[in-house]
Amino acid sequence: MSDKKPRLLKINILRFDPHDPDDFPHMETFEIQEAYGMTLYIVLNAIREHHDNSLMFDFVCRAGICGSCSMLVNGRPTLACRTLTSKLDENITLAPLPLFKLIKDLSIYSGEWMRYLNEHLETWIHDKESELNVDKIEERMDPDLADEIYELDRCIECGCCVAGCGTIQMRPKFTGAVGLNKIARYHLDPRDKRSDEEYYELIGNEDGVFGCMTLLGCEDVCPKDLPLQSKIAYLRRMMIKTGLK
Amino acid sequence: MKKNKIDKTPAKLDFTQSLTGLILAIFIMGHLIFEASILISNELMYKVTIMFEGYYFFGETYPGIVSFLAGFIFVIFIIHAAIALRKFPDNYRQHKVMKEHIIRMKHEDTSLWIVQLTTGFIMFFIGSVHLYMMMAEPSDIGPYASSYRVVSEHMWPLYFLLLFSVVTHAFIGLYRLALKWGFMEGKSTKTSRKRFKFLMKFLIVVYLLLGIFTLAKYIYIGNTHDFSDGVKYKSETIIMENH
Numbered sequence: 001m002s003d004k005k006p007r008l009l010k011i012n013i014l015r016f017d018p019h020d021p022d023d024f025p026h027m028e029t030f031e032i033q034e035a036y037g038m039t040l041y042i043v044l045n046a047i048r049e050h051h052d053n054s055l056m057f058d059f060v061c062r063a064g065i066c067g068s069c070s071m072l073v074n075g076r077p078t079l080a081c082r083t084l085t086s087k088l089d090e091n092i093t094l095a096p097l098p099l100f101k102l103i104k105d106l107s108i109y110s111g112e113w114m115r116y117l118n119e120h121l122e123t124w125i126h127d128k129e130s131e132l133n134v135d136k137i138e139e140r141m142d143p144d145l146a147d148e149i150y151e152l153d154r155c156i157e158c159g160c161c162v163a164g165c166g167t168i169q170m171r172p173k174f175t176g177a178v179g180l181n182k183i184a185r186y187h188l189d190p191r192d193k194r195s196d197e198e199y200y201e202l203i204g205n206e207d208g209v210f211g212c213m214t215l216l217g218c219e220d221v222c223p224k225d226l227p228l229q230s231k232i233a234y235l236r237r238m239m240i241k242t243g244l245k
Numbered sequence: 246m247k248k249n250k251i252d253k254t255p256a257k258l259d260f261t262q263s264l265t266g267l268i269l270a271i272f273i274m275g276h277l278i279f280e281a282s283i284l285i286s287n288e289l290m291y292k293v294t295i296m297f298e299g300y301y302f303f304g305e306t307y308p309g310i311v312s313f314l315a316g317f318i319f320v321i322f323i324i325h326a327a328i329a330l331r332k333f334p335d336n337y338r339q340h341k342v343m344k345e346h347i348i349r350m351k352h353e354d355t356s357l358w359i360v361q362l363t364t365g366f367i368m369f370f371i372g373s374v375h376l377y378m379m380m381a382e383p384s385d386i387g388p389y390a391s392s393y394r395v396v397s398e399h400m401w402p403l404y405f406l407l408l409f410s411v412v413t414h415a416f417i418g419l420y421r422l423a424l425k426w427g428f429m430e431g432k433s434t435k436t437s438r439k440r441f442k443f444l445m446k447f448l449i450v451v452y453l454l455l456g457i458f459t460l461a462k463y464i465y466i467g468n469t470h471d472f473s474d475g476v477k478y479k480s481e482t483i484i485m486e487n488h
Contacts, residue, residue, distance in 0.1 A: 075348075075349035076350060076351070098346075164350065166343060166350075166358060170339040197251050200256075204251060205255045206255055206331065210255045210256065210258070213332055214425040215355045215357075216355075217354070220352060227434060229434055229438070230427055230430055230434045233430070236259070236425060236426060236427075239256055240260050242251070242256070243251075243253045243257060244257065244260065245253075
């Protein structure tokens with residue numbers, strides 16, 4: 001720890017309550033004294049405790065696992081709980097993630113969006129359930145493949161890749177990296193029996209993988225460092241293979 | 246399970262956009278190098294010109310070959326433009342939201358999209374002008390004829406703009422192509438991407454410098470050469486009857 005006087009952080013927050021007909025989007029600034037090892041999660045709690053208890057924001061795990069506290073920090077989507085104030089300037093601007101339904105202030109309803117995505121892309125193992133024999137010993141999987149699938153399963157649906165995507169800003173029907181990553185995960189999985197054509201129907205169009213303009217905002221803002229660029233490229237190759245058959 | 250027939254067109258469009266872009270980028274890399282032969286000597290540039298007119302294959306020059314090549318590139322160019330048009334914003338709302346996103350994110354690869362969009366749009370027009378001229382007047386290429394066109398026919402502003410547009414568009418495009426398809430990805434995509442980005446910037450600088458020097462040389466010749474006895478270059482070593 002240094003002996004220097006702690007900084008006074010100026011936290012500018014975009015506030016708006018869409019349910020209050022008299023409210024309009026406006027910026028509000030709070031001053032918080034920085035502490036050692038402070039994260040934005042701590043800052044937001046301090047604001048709510050000492051300045052304004054009506055400030056709304058989401059958090060559950062405060063350890064980058066639940067994906068609730070995603071927000072725009074100085075314009076870039078990230079998780080508040082994993083952002084150290086020491087890495088930022090004294091002036092910090094916070095805003096809710098765009099594209100998702102706003103609940104109030106920094107709180108968004110990403111669950112609805114993600115649920116639609118998962119239902120639409122059917123992100124679960126597809127097997128012939130009627131022929132499934134539960135007494136049969138499960139087939140072995142190559143450890144490297146298991147690792148690769150596990151790596152993609154680390155997605156926490158925080159929505160940062162969606163907010164960081166240029167394409168989806170223009171065309172909100174675009175699937176986004178979160179959905180493409182999930183499709184890549186099931187496409188890799190030998191237990192999923194969907195055919196190439198069935199996968200193609202899900203993402204072989206301009207709302208799917210062919211809509212991606214490779215701006216790579218997703219890859220660069222993903223708090224879990226998922227290999228999104230590489231997996232979207234993988235899907236593109238697979239879908240072209242099916243499409244040019 | 247569903248048995249619908251899949252629509253393969255989006256896959257074909259995506260693939261064609263990449264393929265035509267790749268062909269055009271490779272073409273332009275060669276084009277700018279061949280044209281830069283003027284930096285070495287007028288004679289070399291002349292030899293390059295007659296090479297493309299088929300002299301070294303047929304013993305005579307046929308400017309029609311250049312017309313044909315320009316026509317072929319024009320077709321590829323039009324296909325690429327038509328397909329890439331899908332990525333343009335459809336309306337003002339899309340344009341505005343993307344602009345705000347770019348300003349907010351301060352993310353290089355996203356910002357480069359504006360460069361692609363702008364240079365692509367510019368080339369709809371000036372690329373077409375250039376390609377049509379090459380198709381229509383293929384015999385007006387040469388150390389003196391080209392210089393005359395650049396200076397006396399006021400083509401230099403168009404060529405400057407075209408140079409900047411085509412070089413940035415081509416190399417940003419190649420960078421994106423590599424990442425889009427996972428070309429030479431290696432174990433760490435972070436490392437390979439960094440290398441590709443460096444290569445992109447390096448090649449943009451190299452090709453811009455090469456292009457600027459080349460154009461400067463044509464402008465110099467166009468301003469200093471005496472065109473009173475025609476614009477055709479007379480080679481000291483290669484004598485042609487009808488040229």
